[in-house]
Amino acid sequence: MNEGLPPFAGLCSPADALRPGLSVEECVAWMKRHHxxxxxxxxxxxxxxxxxxxxxLKTAFSLHAYLCAEHASAIRKRVNELREPPLGLEVIPHRGLQFCCDEILAAPSAKELVLGLYEILVPALLDSVRDYQATTNPLADxxxxxxxxxxxxxxxxxxxFGRQAVVALVDDEFRAALQPWLDTLRQALSAAGGLSGRQPECGPLPSPQFSATPYVYDRVPRRDARFHDSYNxxxxxxxxxxxxxxxxxDKVLMLYYKRLRELDVPEMMAGIIHETAGKPWKFYADMSRQLWDEARHSLLGEAGFRSLGLDWSQIPINFTWSLNLNTQLTPQERHAVLFFIEQGLMPRTGKRYEWEVAQASGLPLTALFQDFDWADEVLHAQLGREWYVKxxxxxxxxxxxxxRCWTQVMSHWRDYRDRGLTDHRNWWPDLYRQACARWGVAPDPAAIEFSETYADTRADLKQISASG
Ligand SMILES: [Fe+2]
Ligand SMILES: [Fe+2]
Known part of the structure; x- marks a missing residue:
């Protein structure tokens, strides 16, 4: 009767089911290193x-932080199932792992950072995760x-992604110059018995290089050359x-602009996550989900402009919201502003209105993007109730x-202009004309005349909707 049916619920072959595997204690110790x-x-x-x-990189780091948080959460849950209390999940498994992570965190520029992350740490973790599956008993574990x-x-x-980032950013000369540091990272992993801890611990810990001076989070947002005139x-x-x-x-152009401008939200939220200590792990995991969503909203804006054949880099994508919040408020005050703004998106005049505009625009992609953007923002309002309102x-x-916190933030609109950082150029008519040419329609004379600035405006739904 059982001819041809896979044994062991299809999990593994009989040979693998009989594999000696590892004890619960050994599995927990290994998974804690991954965690x-x-x-x-x-x-x-x-x-x-x-x-x-x-x-x-900004958007990829947003994604990678979220993915790593998700997998850390999954391991926490699993360790909790393995007879472990007290869980000891906050204990550093080995100084060598800590050394390696501290060094990469303190990498002086993107080049060292991508090499450390994507050529050393991520591949070592990936090898260890594969090795775990090949070692543990697939039936028992x-x-x-x-x-x-x-x-x-x-x-x-x-x-x-990381391998491509390394190829794009690092040339042979830079890599050769950085070889001693990369060897240091490998040496630290060897001292830890490999990332898995399953190899013999080999050699002493090296001396710190970049982390000799403790890392300090840089709150000032920065943008690459495509983001010219960011104070505009x-x-x-x-x-x-x-x-x-x-x-x-015509409003679709403003929707796409608003989505792309949301790059300022990850820049601001990263500080809330990094500078808030002592919360339960789920706080950091949930906030990272939201951060990634906001980065994704920015990418939706980019995709939107691409769909219209428009070059978004000609538009000044403002960053003074993240700059002002990060430099004028504490992390808790920034979270308060974020929640206040996002809660303001919930009534009919908020995200639903944007979706209705998109629906009426005759551009299905805009409607699709606004539909998901709206759904994401409902989630964010829930996360805010969980982690801020309580x-x-x-x-x-x-x-x-x-x-109150939002009122206290100074926009510096005139100050930025007086310091020559921007002339607050009205970029709208140029963009609008190009879009009309693409659509093959004549510009609406009233729309082309539009010239309202943020000079005297606090950008939220008190006036009407803004970031978030
Ligand atoms: Fe949001
Ligand atoms: Fe958003």
Missing amino acids: YVLQRLHQICTARITAEPLYE SPSIRIARFCQLELEDIDH AGVNPEAFLYDERFQPR DFPDLKSALDYGD
Whole structure:
């Protein structure tokens, strides 16, 4: 009767089911090393988002931080199932692993950072995760194998991006000059018995190089050359979006601008995550999910402009929201502003309105993007209630505090102009004309005249919607 049916619920062959495997204690010790490195990868990627100028790295670090947080969470849950209390998940498994992560966190520029991350740490973790699956008993330890498979899948994606990033950013001369540091990282891993701890511990710990001076988070956002004129707040897209004189199709340009401008949210949220200590792990994991969503919203804006055949880099993508918040407020105050703004997106006039405009525009891709953007923002309002509002007696006092913090932020609109950082050029008519040429339609004379700035505006739904 059983001819041809796979044994062991299809998990593995009989030979593998009889594999000696590892004890629960050995499995837990190994997985704790993966957990530690995933948490540190999450920390390193998050810490480096704000001040990293390159758009592709900023957004990839946002994704990689989120993925590493997800897999760290899965391992925490699994270790919890393995007879472990006290869990000891905050214990550093070996000084060599810590050394390696500290050095990469403190890498002086993107080149050292991508080499350390994507040529040393991520491949070492990936090897160890694969090795774990080949070593543990697949029947007895099946739940661990399951999470390791998912982890491997996404580490391979990270590794794939990372290898291309290294090729794009690092030339032979730079790599040769950095060889001693890369050897130092390898030496630290050897001293730790490999990332897995399954090899003999080999040699002493090297001396710190970049981490000899402790790393300090850089709160000042930076952008690459495609983001020229980042202080420009010469166009108020919300004013256009809510003006009934204008057509939905023309408003799509402002929607895409607003999405792309959301790059300032990861730049700001990275600081909340990195500079807030002592919260439960789930706080960091949830905030990282939201951070990645915001980076993704920015990428939706890029995709939107690409879909219209427009070069987004000609538009000044403002960054003074993250700059002002990061340099004027504490992490908790920044979180308060974020929640206040995102809560303001929930009524009909917020995300639903943007989606309705997109639906009416006749551009299905815009409607699709706004549909998901809206869904994401509903999630973010929930996360805010979980991790921000609970510190207050009620929702109203949490919102009032956010409102007060936001009022206290100085926009420096005139100051940035007077210091020659921008002339707040009205970039709208140029963009609008190009879009009309693409669409093969004549510009609406009223729309072309639009010239409302942010000079006297606090950018939120008190006036109408802004970031988030
Ligand atoms: Fe959001
Ligand atoms: Fe968003």
